[in-house]
Amino acid sequence: MKTKLFMKFPPNVTNTPVTYQLVKKFDLKFNILKAEIDYNLIGIILYDIEGKAGNISDAMDYVRSLGIECDMAPSGIVVSETLCNDCGLCTSVCAINALSISGPDWKLSYDAGKCIGCNQCIPVCPTRAITHGLYEELGA
Ligand code: SF4
Numbered sequence: 001m002k003t004k005l006f007m008k009f010p011p012n013v014t015n016t017p018v019t020y021q022l023v024k025k026f027d028l029k030f031n032i033l034k035a036e037i038d039y040n041l042i043g044i045i046l047y048d049i050e051g052k053a054g055n056i057s058d059a060m061d062y063v064r065s066l067g068i069e070c071d072m073a074p075s076g077i078v079v080s081e082t083l084c085n086d087c088g089l090c091t092s093v094c095a096i097n098a099l100s101i102s103g104p105d106w107k108l109s110y111d112a113g114k115c116i117g118c119n120q121c122i123p124v125c126p127t128r129a130i131t132h133g134l135y136e137e138l139g140a
């Protein structure tokens with residue numbers, strides 16, 4: 001199976017070689033979509049992971065046993081072109097730049113491949129143009 005895994009490293013485990021262990025111990029293939037450490041020394045990594053479902057589950061248990069937050073990234077968001085006025089507010093809360101605005105047209109761009117479904121952008125949108133993808137799929 002293929003999935004996205006989001007990990008958040010507290011400062012005391014930022015240097016733990018998790019990626020190496022994912023390959024060595026659990027035979028997973030991965031692609032790092034995003035990796036950064038903030039000013040509080042908290043690290044985040046977003047992986048595209050491929051491997052046996054049982055191995056992914058075991059890997060998540062292992063990572064959590066190290067004190068690292070680890071979750072499968074849920075569905076992304078849906079942006080209504082009708083409601084969005086390209087104000088850019090949502091881009092300021094999207095830590096992994098799944099939402100961005102750039103020239104020459106200065107239109108909002110959404111990269112679903114990066115989105116981890118954290119929902120941070122939903123409440124900041126003044127026109128309520130953003131909904132969670134799962135919510136949309138359910139027709140709610
Ligand atoms: S839910 Fe919104 S803020 Fe979170 S990663 Fe996706 S686009 Fe960015």
Ligand code: SF4
Pocket residue numbers: 079083084085086087088089090091108124125126127128129130
């Ligand atoms: S905050 Fe809402 S209106 Fe503004 S760019 Fe983002 S989706 Fe569009």
